[in-house]
Amino acid sequence: MKLFYWSKILYLVSFLAPTFAGVFAGGLSPQVPHRLIHQFPVMTWLQSVYVRSNGDILTSTASPDASVYYVSGVVTGEPVVSLLHRFEGLNVTTAMVEYEPDVYIVIAGQQSTIGRGINGTFGMWQLDFRPTVQTNPGSPNITELVHFTEGGLCSGFDRLPHAPHILLVSDTTIGGVWRVDLRSRQLDLAIEDIHMRPLPWALTQAGITNLHIRNGYIYFTNSYEATVYRLAITEDGYAAHDGDSEVVKKVRSLFVDNFDFGPRGGDTIWAASHANNQLLAITSDGEDTVVLGTPNEMTLAGPVATMFGRLDNDTDTLYVVTDGGLLTAVNGTTVEGGKIVAVDTRPFFKSLLSDASELEDL
Incomplete structure (x- = not known):
């Protein structure tokens, strides 16, 4: 009941606020x-997505339990979905990353309600496909590596480019970034910044959510601010001495969740405008565009996370997972099961080229 109560509040706020994206920005958004790909049962909140090098997809849940699903045959038109693992005693999985080829790290823990983590319950688990990658790729060995005894809801992470055994992990409750050494199993709170902290007026204690390491910076979102920031870091994963976070882009949205860069390592940020049911593209010049979804349609009911395909013929495809409208019910009442949607991003870039040509003709 609490979830739907907050969902209706968020819907009313997004409907009344004149600065939010979608219909308030001049009608329906472009629909690329x-x-x-697949839709799960109602009340399933998909929280993360990771595309394997073979094109298969891993996705995890924040409701009704802490599970990881395996989706094979993604590009065939006949995907097969199977339960990979359910974390007993936990009820949320938040993020995934490939640590080594066929070895993945997953964060799991407990929350009292959606978005309210229980401090000291989160850990990092290893899913090792190597022993069974040929015989049974859907059956990894699973081991807990690190436990955040002093951490809150850990929601996103990435590897250091020069030391991939070191991960930077965002803690949305504390409002900082943990540095985790998987070799020594040691961790410390390495980065704190004012824009990583939870906002006092937010419906849940959520500050920094997703993060990516790129070109000497960590890029991160503060979801309730609907802002992407970046902060300079050292090669070993600490804040640069003269570094303060700077705004990359503040978008017109109520709640911006996870994002990815691409395609093919490009500079465009593809962000899940969670409460507005939209996918946003933020180009390197700071322009943001709604490329799919509207607040009042089920096209992307609660997009949560994004990642580009990795096969040669799939690198322009962005895979988006949703919560089915559990955060913000569409039109205040309608929800569905979380789903995986494949988005063709090529028309977006073609439209940019077309616009540029038109400007040159003026």
Whole structure:
């Protein structure tokens, strides 16, 4: 009941606020080509997505339990979905990353309600596909590596480019970044910044959510601020001595969740405008565009996380997972099962080229 109570509040706020994206920005948004990969049962909140090098997808849940699913045959039109693992005694999985080829790290823990983590319950688990990658790729060995005894809801992470055994992990409750050495199993709170902290008026204690390491910076979102920031870091994963976070882009949205860069390592940020049911593209010049979804349609009901395909013929495809509208019910009442949607990003870049040509002709 608490979830739907907050959902209706968020819907009313987004409907009344004149600065939010979608219909308030001049009608329906552009609808780039997209297709449904798979939809889960109602009340399933998909929280993360990771595309393997073979094109298969891993996705995890924040409701009704802490599970990881395996999706094979993604590009065939006949995907097969299977439960990979359910974390007993936990009820949320938040993020995934590939640590080594066929070895993945997953964060799991407990929350009292959606978005309210229980401090001291989160840990990092290893999913090792190597022993079974040929015989049974859907059956990894699973081991807990690190436990955040002093941490809150750990929601996103990435590897250091020069030391991939070191991960930077965002703690949305504390409002900082943990530095985790997987070799020594040691961790410390390495980065704190004012824009990583939870906002006092937010419905949940959520500050920094997703993060990516790129070109000597960590890029991160503060979801309730609907802002992407970046902060300079050292090669060993600490804040640069003269570093303060700077705004990359503040977008017109109520709640911005996870994001990815791409395609093919490009500079465009593809962000899940969670409470507005939209996918946003933020180009390197700071322009943001709604490329799919509207607040009042089910096209992307509660997009949560994004990641580009990795096969040669799939690198322009962005995979988006949703919560089915559990954060903000569409039109205040309608929810569905979380789903995986494949988005063709090529028309977006073609439109940019077309606009540039038109400007040159003026």
